[in-house]
Amino acid sequence: MLNLLRIEWMKFKNYRTFWILVGIIVLAIPGVNYAVYSIVSAVNSKDKSPGAPILNLFGFPDGWHTVCYVSSMLFIMQAILIITLTTNEFTFKTHRQNIIDGWSRSAFISVKFAEVFLLSVLSTLTVLLTVLAFGYLAGTGEAHVSVWQGSRFLFFYFVQVISYSMIAFVIAVLIKRSGLAIGLFLIYMIVEQVVMGIITNLLKLPAGQYLPEESTDRLIPFPGLHLMSQLEWEHRIPGYLTAAAIYLIIYCVVTGRYFLKSDL
Numbered sequence: 001m002l003n004l005l006r007i008e009w010m011k012f013k014n015y016r017t018f019w020i021l022v023g024i025i026v027l028a029i030p031g032v033n034y035a036v037y038s039i040v041s042a043v044n045s046k047d048k049s050p051g052a053p054i055l056n057l058f059g060f061p062d063g064w065h066t067v068c069y070v071s072s073m074l075f076i077m078q079a080i081l082i083i084t085l086t087t088n089e090f091t092f093k094t095h096r097q098n099i100i101d102g103w104s105r106s107a108f109i110s111v112k113f114a115e116v117f118l119l120s121v122l123s124t125l126t127v128l129l130t131v132l133a134f135g136y137l138a139g140t141g142e143a144h145v146s147v148w149q150g151s152r153f154l155f156f157y158f159v160q161v162i163s164y165s166m167i168a169f170v171i172a173v174l175i176k177r178s179g180l181a182i183g184l185f186l187i188y189m190i191v192e193q194v195v196m197g198i199i200t201n202l203l204k205l206p207a208g209q210y211l212p213e214e215s216t217d218r219l220i221p222f223p224g225l226h227l228m229s230q231l232e233w234e235h236r237i238p239g240y241l242t243a244a245a246i247y248l249i250i251y252c253v254v255t256g257r258y259f260l261k262s263d264l
Contacts (some may be wrong), residue, residue: 059138061150067131068157078169086172101183106126156219166251215243
């Protein structure tokens, strides 16, 4: 696998679009969080009352929740990167050349899965550094609070980003055209929200919260909102994680079987 990843790296290291999109992802995460932090600080400067909820948004332990939530709004950037890298394989026929050079189809698709995983790790590490930076900047919200208290939201973020990334990957493999795949990805996100609204609000069924996008979104609710129904949210976390794992398996099986049987 390492040798295959080295070969893949040769495709990307001089690809300007790759570096631009990676740079945007790495810079946008702390950048957007800084914008929110600035707003919080401005509001905080007007409210000197002790214990005001907004005081602790970026301090430990609430910073884990806040930064992960804010960063989750940037998943579209990673989705575009994955779609671009994947559809380039079909546009420039490099996937066919890899097979001619001796790669098996299963090896090729496995490398692509690894790329999605590594890019998700990169985003998660960026969020980790952002949380620590803003946490130390804002200080602890409570006395004797551990820096790592609340760090489970970082795991929830990883689950969420790899889920969105795999949705983008599935669409890219099936469509093979960058612009159309990006458009369909955006449409899918909107359509699922509409379907979720119909199932949850009109039909009054709990199944809506276990749709692919919604099940991971609910792992990181709006900061402070989960406190209104803390016990119910805690109770549903295993269900959300199970749904995310099942969908991840489905994504891998669908793309794997499709690529193994499709005409190159």
